[in-house]
Amino acid sequence: xxxxxxxxxxxxxxxxxxxxxxxxxxxxxxxxxxxxxxxxxxxxxxxxxxxxxxxxxxxxxxxxxxxxxxxxxxxxxxxxxxxxxxxxxxxxxxxxxxxxxxxxxxxxxxxxxxxxxxxxxxxxxxxxxxxxxxxxxxxxxxxxxxxxxxxxxxxxxxxxxxxxxxxxxxxxxxxxxxxxxx
Amino acid sequence: xxxxxxxxxxxxxxxxxxxxxxxxxxxxxxxxxxxxxxxxxxxxxxxxxxxxxxxxxxxxxxxxxxxxxxxxxxxxxxxxxxxxxxxxxxxxxxxxxxxxxxxxxxxxxxxxxxxxxxxxxxxxxxxxxxxxxxxxxxxxxxxxxxxxxxxxxxxxxxxxxxxxxxxxxxxxxxxxxxxxxxxxxxxxxxxxxxxxxxxxxxxxxxxxxxxxxxxxxxxxxxxxxxxxxxxxxxxxxxxxxxxxxxxxxxxxxxxxxxxxxxxxxxxxxxxxxxxxxxxxxxxxxxxxxxxxxxxxxxxxxxxxxxxxxxxxxxxxxxxxxxxxx
Numbered sequence: 001x002x003x004x005x006x007x008x009x010x011x012x013x014x015x016x017x018x019x020x021x022x023x024x025x026x027x028x029x030x031x032x033x034x035x036x037x038x039x040x041x042x043x044x045x046x047x048x049x050x051x052x053x054x055x056x057x058x059x060x061x062x063x064x065x066x067x068x069x070x071x072x073x074x075x076x077x078x079x080x081x082x083x084x085x086x087x088x089x090x091x092x093x094x095x096x097x098x099x100x101x102x103x104x105x106x107x108x109x110x111x112x113x114x115x116x117x118x119x120x121x122x123x124x125x126x127x128x129x130x131x132x133x134x135x136x137x138x139x140x141x142x143x144x145x146x147x148x149x150x151x152x153x154x155x156x157x158x159x160x161x162x163x164x165x166x167x168x169x170x171x172x173x174x175x176x177x178x179x180x181x182x
Numbered sequence: 183x184x185x186x187x188x189x190x191x192x193x194x195x196x197x198x199x200x201x202x203x204x205x206x207x208x209x210x211x212x213x214x215x216x217x218x219x220x221x222x223x224x225x226x227x228x229x230x231x232x233x234x235x236x237x238x239x240x241x242x243x244x245x246x247x248x249x250x251x252x253x254x255x256x257x258x259x260x261x262x263x264x265x266x267x268x269x270x271x272x273x274x275x276x277x278x279x280x281x282x283x284x285x286x287x288x289x290x291x292x293x294x295x296x297x298x299x300x301x302x303x304x305x306x307x308x309x310x311x312x313x314x315x316x317x318x319x320x321x322x323x324x325x326x327x328x329x330x331x332x333x334x335x336x337x338x339x340x341x342x343x344x345x346x347x348x349x350x351x352x353x354x355x356x357x358x359x360x361x362x363x364x365x366x367x368x369x370x371x372x373x374x375x376x377x378x379x380x381x382x383x384x385x386x387x388x389x390x391x392x393x394x395x396x397x398x399x400x401x402x403x404x405x406x407x408x409x410x411x412x413x414x415x416x417x418x419x420x421x422x423x424x425x426x427x428x429x430x431x432x433x434x435x436x437x438x439x440x441x442x443x444x445x446x447x448x449x450x451x452x453x454x455x456x457x458x459x460x461x462x463x464x465x466x467x468x469x470x471x472x473x474x475x476x477x478x479x480x481x482x483x484x485x486x487x488x489x490x491x492x493x494x495x496x497x498x499x500x501x502x503x504x505x506x507x
Contacts, residue, residue, distance in 0.1 A: 003212040010205055015197035022198045035200055038206050043212050112195075117185075121194040140195035168187065181184045 001042045001049050001065060008058075010039070013066040020070055022140045024134075026076055035081070038073045071152030074134065112130045118181075124174030125167075130168035135160055 008018075017038070021031035049068060055061045077088075125133060138144045138152070146164070150157040172182050 003209075006212060007209055010209065015199045015206060017205075018200035019196065023195060031198075032200065032204050035204065036211075040206055041211060117190070118194050121190050121379035125194060136191065137195060140191045141197065171191075172187065175185075175190075180190075182185050182190075 001045070003043060005062075005065060006043060007041050009062055009065050009069065012062055017069055017073070019135060021073055021077075022075065023141050024139045034073055034077055037076055038069050041072060041076065042069060066142070067144055067148045068153055070138060070144065071082060073140075074153070090148050120178050120180070121171070121175065124171045124178070128167055128170055128173055132163050132170065135163045136171075137165045139164060 018031060018035045021030060021038075022036045025031045025034055026109070028140055049065070051061050051064050054065045061120045084134045097144070123138060135153075139146075140150045144152070146157050175182060
């Protein structure tokens with residue numbers, strides 16, 4: 001991928017990719033590292049990325065490029081974790097404390113309620129097994145479809161669907177315990 | 183109240199901006215623009231930022247400038263964290279040292295740089311000595327004027343000062359490197375101060391073995407009171423303990439908060455350590471307007487130097503040589 005193309009992706013999807021990295025790593029500094037590493041690795045890849053036939057327009061190609069980078073982020077992060085002998089996952093509270101998540105800018109009271117709700121949801125998500133959490137992260141923060149997730153993770157679409165289904169059930173269960181009605 | 187599942191998820195997983203700093207660096211690097219600290223190194227540098235105070239304690243300061251005489255590096259300047267003011271957390275004694283004969287073979291503007299540093303830094307020149315006793319704190323430096331090479335090279339839009347050292351303790355040794363620089367694209371008046379703050383002083387420290395870790399830990403105990411805030415101490419300990427032989431402990435002087443550093447702290451908004459400020463301030467403490475002086479002083483120079491630190495009864499630097507020019 002060329003620098004120019006990657007810059008276009010940064011412009012259009014940078015926040016999504018960085019958000020994905022934040023949710024994946026649970027740490028803003030680590031997310032920054034991963035985010036940058038992903039782009040640099042993509043740039044250095046000698047083998048030219050082959051877009052699917054469905055990617056006919058520039059916008060399609062950017063979206064595919066974004067998905068490719070998300071897949072690469074997952075792989076790089078897995079390698080990193082293996083290398084670091086699987087560091088302990090940070091809790092959602094730790095992540096919030098570390099300032100991983102963006103600050104609220106709305107009305108104070110609303111912001112407080114929203115934040116509490118958001119943190120509860122994130123807490124429920126954090127209880128998921130890695131595999132389930134990953135597909136949810138890819139789907140919601142990176143805005144990837146089931147087919148796109150399957151492609152990047154090299155797993156069947158059915159597997160993605162079933163993981164997402166399980167994740168939904170678990171999250172709903174968790175939220176119900178916290179008193180939320182879904 | 184009933185919530186829609188997808189809305190909750192989208193809210194929980196909403197996009198997070200990487201921020202201009204991150205994106206700008208990334209784009210620069212992708213475009214092949216030289217970075218003061220290459221991203222990948224910066225990654226390493228970031229990881230153990232907390233070891234900064236520790237290294238300061240061990241190595242005794244930050245090199246600020248250097249001068250070449252007849253192609254030789256004669257002496258270098260040092261800031262020492264040796265004074266009471268440092269121990270009180272006020273400022274770092276930073277100064278320049280030029281050839282003891284007062285001679286210069288500096289390129290155009292370089293003399294000006296050194297003079298300017300001399301004039302504008304708060305403290306006077308340190309008393310250079312190879313006698314460790316001259317420095318009551320034990321962090322004494324002496325740089326011999328061996329070796330050749332030009333230390334300073336010019337560049338139109340950047341200022342980078344780098345030096346590396348080897349720290350020896352008995353059989354063990356470690357290597358470290360400081361990089362002082364700014365991003366070329368940030369050398370404009372408004373951005374400069376920011377650039378200096380966040381990027382000017384970085385370094386990493388390579389741990390040789392467990393014995394050395396133990397040595398470092400004992401050094402930790404000698405850190406100034408302010409540095410020994412419990413959380414900072416924990417963080418430094420952790421950084422040292424977590425590393426394995428051959429690992430690089432990175433030192434970062436980013437003015438980041440404890441929470442950003444992922445460091446446990448009673449106040450997550452507090453900066454990780456006073457040492458952060460000490461070092462940062464050492465670059466920003468110019469009397470007559472921080473950014474103005476920094477910019478003026480630094481513009482147009484690259485500098486790379488290498489020095490060795492040995493430990494005997496006291497710490498001192500015994501050689502210094504240029505590694506690029």
